[in-house]
Amino acid sequence: MSGTIELRAFMGLADTFRERGWGNPRQLSLDGPTSGCELLAKLDIPVEQVEGIFINGKVSLPPVAVVNPGDRVALAPPGIPGPYRVLLGFKRKLPGEGE
Amino acid sequence: MFYRVNMATLAVSKDDGAQYQGLGGRALSSRIVSAEVDPQAHPLGASNKLVFVTGLLSGTGAPNAGRMSLGAKSPLTGTIKESNVGGAMGNKLGRLGIRGIIVEDLPAKDTAYVLKVSAAGLVVEEMPELKGLDIYDTVAKLQQKYGEKVAIGCIGTAGENKMASACVGFTDMEGAPTRQAGRGGLGAVMGSKSVKAIIADDAGTQMVPFADEAAFRAGTKKLANALLTHPVTSQGLPTYGTDVLVNILSEAGGLPTRNFSSGRFEGANNIGGETLNATAKERGGKTGHACSPGCIIRCSNIYKDKKGEVLTGGLEYESCWSLGADIGVDNLDDIAVMNRLCDDIGVDTIEMGVTLGVAMEGGVASFGDGKAAIELIKEVGKATPLGRILGGGAELTGKTYGVRRVPTVKGQAIPAYDPRAVKGVGVTYATTTMGADHTAGYSVTANILSVGGKVDPLKPEGQVDLSRNLQIATAFLDSTGLCLFVAFAVLDIPEALDGIVEMCNARFGWNKTAGDYLEMGKQVLRDERAFNAGAGIGAGDDDLPEFFRKEPLPPHNTVFDIPKKDLDTVFNF
Numbered sequence: 001m002s003g004t005i006e007l008r009a010f011m012g013l014a015d016t017f018r019e020r021g022w023g024n025p026r027q028l029s030l031d032g033p034t035s036g037c038e039l040l041a042k043l044d045i046p047v048e049q050v051e052g053i054f055i056n057g058k059v060s061l062p063p064v065a066v067v068n069p070g071d072r073v074a075l076a077p078p079g080i081p082g083p084y085r086v087l088l089g090f091k092r093k094l095p096g097e098g099e
Numbered sequence: 100m101f102y103r104v105n106m107a108t109l110a111v112s113k114d115d116g117a118q119y120q121g122l123g124g125r126a127l128s129s130r131i132v133s134a135e136v137d138p139q140a141h142p143l144g145a146s147n148k149l150v151f152v153t154g155l156l157s158g159t160g161a162p163n164a165g166r167m168s169l170g171a172k173s174p175l176t177g178t179i180k181e182s183n184v185g186g187a188m189g190n191k192l193g194r195l196g197i198r199g200i201i202v203e204d205l206p207a208k209d210t211a212y213v214l215k216v217s218a219a220g221l222v223v224e225e226m227p228e229l230k231g232l233d234i235y236d237t238v239a240k241l242q243q244k245y246g247e248k249v250a251i252g253c254i255g256t257a258g259e260n261k262m263a264s265a266c267v268g269f270t271d272m273e274g275a276p277t278r279q280a281g282r283g284g285l286g287a288v289m290g291s292k293s294v295k296a297i298i299a300d301d302a303g304t305q306m307v308p309f310a311d312e313a314a315f316r317a318g319t320k321k322l323a324n325a326l327l328t329h330p331v332t333s334q335g336l337p338t339y340g341t342d343v344l345v346n347i348l349s350e351a352g353g354l355p356t357r358n359f360s361s362g363r364f365e366g367a368n369n370i371g372g373e374t375l376n377a378t379a380k381e382r383g384g385k386t387g388h389a390c391s392p393g394c395i396i397r398c399s400n401i402y403k404d405k406k407g408e409v410l411t412g413g414l415e416y417e418s419c420w421s422l423g424a425d426i427g428v429d430n431l432d433d434i435a436v437m438n439r440l441c442d443d444i445g446v447d448t449i450e451m452g453v454t455l456g457v458a459m460e461g462g463v464a465s466f467g468d469g470k471a472a473i474e475l476i477k478e479v480g481k482a483t484p485l486g487r488i489l490g491g492g493a494e495l496t497g498k499t500y501g502v503r504r505v506p507t508v509k510g511q512a513i514p515a516y517d518p519r520a521v522k523g524v525g526v527t528y529a530t531t532t533m534g535a536d537h538t539a540g541y542s543v544t545a546n547i548l549s550v551g552g553k554v555d556p557l558k559p560e561g562q563v564d565l566s567r568n569l570q571i572a573t574a575f576l577d578s579t580g581l582c583l584f585v586a587f588a589v590l591d592i593p594e595a596l597d598g599i600v601e602m603c604n605a606r607f608g609w610n611k612t613a614g615d616y617l618e619m620g621k622q623v624l625r626d627e628r629a630f631n632a633g634a635g636i637g638a639g640d641d642d643l644p645e646f647f648r649k650e651p652l653p654p655h656n657t658v659f660d661i662p663k664k665d666l667d668t669v670f671n672f
């Protein structure tokens with residue numbers, strides 16, 4: 001099912017949004033469930049520039065994130081001070097990365 | 100070298116502090132306070148002592164090693180207190196070979212004393228003309244007399260009036276008093292002893308000696324490389340400062356808003372680091388400012404008003420939150436005015452903002468009214484009855500106005516992360532020896548402490564272990580004189596911790612492992628817990644206020660649900 005997401009960008013990505021003339025937040029339409037990497041490709045933002053994706057206030061990592069129409073989404077680049085990166089879940093190992 | 104200053108006799112003595120060998124920073128201040136202060140002592144009485152100590156790496160020129168610690172029994176919490184501060188003082192005291200200055204007893208006279216330390220020794224000077232001055236004027240007068248190159252730490256009228264939220268303001272490298280030993284009311288302890296200021300002049304000193312200079316330099320390089328390559332310490336903090344966390348925490352639903360009634364603030368972007376950075380650029384202010392010598396992270400800033408005049412500096416996340424989201428204010432200029440007032444009067448911005456939030460809930464002013472908040476802080480400066488209540492902190496204000504939602508632990512205001520949405524920090528607030536303190540739980544490398552991995556911020560599982568490990572690592576880092584923000588790089592780059600261990604070893608000729616240093620961290624916590632137990636503050640006090648367990652926090656609508664019995668296992672080591 002298609003619909004829009006409300007998309008925000010923080011730190012340097014906020015500058016990127018501004019330079020591209022995008023709102024922050026920006027309304028973006030999606031055709032249906034979209035992976036984090038697909039979303040970034042659609043936005044033409046390199047995956048390395050995003051450490052975590054907030055989906056409805058919960059942090060997910062780009063390779064495993066799934067965004068659905070209607071979600072509130074925010075892109076957080078690397079460089080956010082920890083330990084909140086740990087406490088909020090940025091510093092989370094992906095499946096297969098081991099302990 | 101240690102100096103002892105007796106304020107009753109004004110006698111100064113000097114010794115090598117043999118009983119405190121091998122300790123620095125928080126390990127040293129907490130050991131001195133637990134060994135020498137009766138836990139039952141009144142915090143403003145003759146038996147309390149105020150200690151100024153340097154860290155293991157102070158004065159060495161190591162990256163980010165410009166921090167120092169103040170210690171005493173806290174008038175705000177009744178617990179032991181270590182208050183950590185940047186600025187120019189720590190490095191100068193280190194270069195002067197000073198490990199500690201211990202201020203004892205109470206003066207016979209109601210006046211203002213200045214402790215001045217230089218290569219010639221420590222002298223006590225009486226300067227009654229400083230009495231009644233706030234911090235910026237005090238610094239200006241002292242710079243006129245002693246020159247612009249000295250480092251100054253002083254109290255404002257809040258400290259003189261012995262308010263429980265009084266801080267000690269320290270000058271940065273440009274001589275502006277933008278750095279504070281903020282938490283726990285140590286400014287009131289200083290005021291009780293009529294010590295208006297401490298001054299360090301390191302003219303004529305050399306670099307401190309090293310047991311193995313080559314090994315020290317190798318360690319320095321490892322830490323510096325990590326700080327210069329890690330995205331947090333090389334890009335995020337220098338560009339945006341800690342205030343970049345406003346949008347992040349708001350998005351995560353953990354930014355306490357309008358006295359902890361919501362976790363998301365609709366005005367977050369107006370007060371966040373992105374806006375702060377853009378405003379600084381537009382008005383010729385500065386981000387990427389270093390508060391202390393050797394800092395290569397440079398998280399600090401200089402904030403100018405609309406006319407381009409310097410208004411304040413060191414505008415941190417915690418202050419932008421407490422004087423912003425927590426009182427519903429989304430105007431950075433109002434926040435900057437409040438920050439300047441707090442730094443000048445000499446009160447902790449976290450305690451002040453949370454206190455204002457509680458006062459607003461009690462009907463003293465409306466949430467979102469920045470101008471009213473500014474006027475309330477001025478009352479603190481004038482020490483009117485209302486100002487004294489506010490200057491007494493959030494808990495006193497809550498009691499005075501019959502407010503039920505009072506976010507404090509052991510009498511100290513909870514900082515900028517709501518424990519219902521960031522549960523790990525909630526465990527730290529509840530259990531730290533200091534009263535609610537976010538800096539008590541910073542981080543160290545993941546593979547050493549198994550930090551990271553599976554913890555979900557909204558779920559209780561794993562939080563106790565995480566908080567325990569973070570508190571131990573922090574207690575060690577706070578003992579080195581390093582800025583805690585090196586932890587961001589240490590978390591991800593193992594060589595950074597190796598570098599710290601190598602520098603400490605090479606400075607003193609030790610052969611300790613990372614494990615030994617973490618043992619030092621554990622010992623700090625044991626010392627502090629023992630002091631608190633003697634003061635009648637024990638495991639029963641290790642919890643959050645009831646409302647965190649009962650009132651769900653929007654937008655996630657979660658409560659703090661880590662069982663009390665689990666909190667009681669944090670110190671199982």
Ligand code: SF4
Nearest residue numbers: 390394396398399582
């Ligand atoms: S990182 Fe920030 S707080 Fe730490 S020493 Fe540098 S400017 Fe000061």
